[in-house]
Amino acid sequence: MxxxxxxxxxxxxxxxxxxxxxxxxxxxxxxxxxxxxxxxxxxxxxxxxxxxxxxxxxxxxxxxxxxxxxxxxxxxxxxxxxxxxxxxxxxLGFQQPALVHSSAILSPSVSLAEGVQVMAGAIIQTETRLGAGVVVNTGARIDHDCEIRQHAFLAPGVILSGGVTVGENAFLGAGAVVIQGRHIGANAVVAAGAVVVRDVEDGALVKGVPAK
Structure with a gap:
């Protein structure tokens, strides 16, 4: 803006x-x-x-x-x-600005598309890309080289290790953890507190430790 x-x-x-x-x-x-x-x-x-x-x-x-x-x-x-x-x-022709709370920490190489919202205390590391309408909620942490595709929603406290891909419209619940290099499919739901150690298919619901 x-x-x-x-x-x-x-x-x-x-x-x-x-x-x-x-x-x-x-x-x-x-x-x-x-x-x-x-x-x-x-x-x-x-x-x-x-x-x-x-x-x-x-x-x-x-x-x-x-x-x-x-x-x-x-x-x-x-x-x-x-x-x-x-x-x-x-x-209708409205602009939708990317919003970043002043307490969030973003690498200068982070890419923010239209309508992204990054809340207080979030940390986003180098070369990460956030698609249109993505929400990175309070205290979420995203490590290097992640791709969060359009309209995905990361609830408070989500942790993504390096190289994670989150598909469009996916929802990651509060405190969910995804290990490095995993892929979360489009429209998938990862329950609160789940630990994802393998790829999640499109539209799947996974929960638990490890997530299934």
Whole structure:
């Protein structure tokens, strides 16, 4: 996002949104214009940010000159809803900035695509690539040469050793560990606390130590 203040809309007003509000306010790079969330009353507020309605308001807000939108819903196993919102705002012409908390540590060679969100305390090492819409949550650690493909979601405390590939739309639960060189398939789910020592197939659910 540009260094001057940019108006931005958040899609979602729950816990993930509140974390992002703190990140954005601390960064000082945007003006929080409002929240769209069908479960919240119009006119209510989330951490001082007004609720404006639902995603049906997006075209009008775009016409009013708001050019940035952020997918601010979290994920519990399925990342599909986040992806749907991401594609919706992209089609309407909104920009979706990559967001990085000031306490996160990223190698200068890390690649961040559109809409990436890196939360407080995350560490991402050299030559790692994060695809569009990826979330690296609080305290996650990603070592060198990893590839996290679009719309994958890494919950708090996930650890990836070097050379790991995470397929698109995959979900890794809190505290999951993946040893070096493994591949997590597209749409796969790795349960919280699992230790992955072999490749995970597309669409699979694995859990336990070692993960099966």
């Amino acid at each position: 540009n260094q001057h203040s940019e108006p931005v809309i958040l899609l979602g007003g729950g816990g993930h949104a509140r974390v992002l509000i703190d990140l954005l306010l601390e960064s000082g790079t945007c003006s929080l214009s409002g929240i769209l969330d069908p479960d919240l009353a119009i006119g209510s507020q989330v951490k001082g940010v007004p609720v404006l309605g639902t995603d049906k308001e997006l075209p009008a807000l775009r016409e009013q000159g708001i050019g940035h939108a952020i997918v601010a819903v979290g994920s519990t196993r399925s990342t599909q809803f986040r992806r749907t919102l991401f594609e919706q705002v992209r089609e």
